[in-house]
Amino acid sequence: MEELLELIKKRRTIRQFRPEEIPVNILLELADLGRLAPSAANLQPLEFVIIQDPEVRRQVFPWLRWAAYINPAGNPKPGQEPVAYIVILVNTGIRQKGYEYDVGAAAENIILGALTQGIGSCWLISVDRDRLKNILEIPDDYKIDSVIALGYPAESPVVENFQGSPKYWKDEKETLHVPKRKLNDVVHLNRFGQRIER
Ligand SMILES: Cc1cc2nc3c(=O)[nH]c(=O)nc-3n(C[C@H](O)[C@H](O)[C@H](O)COP(=O)(O)O)c2cc1C
Incomplete structure (x- = not known):
């Protein structure tokens, strides 16, 4: 495994991916890194939806917005879409606000953990939460905070x-x-x- 400092320095947001699946045990391991992140008052309001099913991926993709400054040049090209997602949920029964710090810590754990496996990522906050909640059948007492798109990089x-x-x-x-x-x-x-x- 590469040194942590080198990984942190070389990490860049990736928006073009190779069409190679990520084994589900790796995705589970990444969600576990999110679970173990620091949490204010140790309330742990976050949950994670792993998406790897191609049909669910196909439904989710249209509701994500990529690289606003250069739109549409930053969009994943056909055949270079993410091969998995981790959706970060907030259990509003545990916390209604102030959970963003927890999300930041969990997301960075996931992003850096992915990089140790050679997996690139894009953390997306610009997503259609209503559509995604519907597709993923998220209950009303959960909020979608953001989505981490994952895949083996096809850009540097x-x-x-x-x-x-x-x-x-x-x-x-x-x-x-x-x-x-x-x-x-x-x-x-x-x-x-x-x-x-x-
Ligand atoms: C909280 C957060 C939300 C982001 N949301 C999006 C997004 O919706 N779409 C996108 O393409 N990139 C998104 N990004 C990625 C940023 O554009 C990216 O981090 C920034 O351009 C710096 O590039 P770097 O990650 O390679 O250092 C987000 C990053 C953060 C930290």
């Missing part, structure tokens, strides 16, 4: 220096470029505004 996005705009872009070879703010622009040493010389 690269990080760029931030030049004033957060907008990612695709070049003529269809490589996705993702601007990130510089370390020195986001870190302060002891007092706000004090920078670290490197």
Whole structure:
């Protein structure tokens, strides 16, 4: 297994996938990483729907929105759609608000865990929750928070220096470029505004 730090640094959102199935035991293992994530007051309001059935995948796909800045260029191409999803549910009987931190921790666990298996992912918050609830037969006392799309990567996005705009872009070879703010622009040493010389 690769070092955790290297995985964190090399992780990029993937939106083009190879048509190769992910074994269900791996998907279950990923949901387990979500289960074990930190949880405020240890309330554990989250549950996970694993989707791997091709028919359910086909029904879910139209209700997901990809890469808004470059729409439609970021959409998975036909034949490069995700091969699995993990839908993050909130049991509103346990928590109605303030669960977003738990979701963040669980999602990142799942995303990094997937990467250890060579599996790419896209965390999607831009989803049609009503349609998905219907398709997945989610009870009324559960909320869909977000969806993690999964599959073996068919693209290799690269990080760029931030030049004033957060907008990612695709070049003529269809490589996705993702601007990130510089370390020195986001870190302060002891007092706000004090920078670290490197
Ligand atoms: C909470 C959250 C919601 C997101 N929702 C979407 C989404 O609905 N659709 C999408 O294509 N990407 C979505 N993304 C992926 C971001 O666009 C992506 O993380 C960002 O462009 C930075 O790229 P990187 O993940 O490769 O660092 C989401 C990311 C986060 C953290």
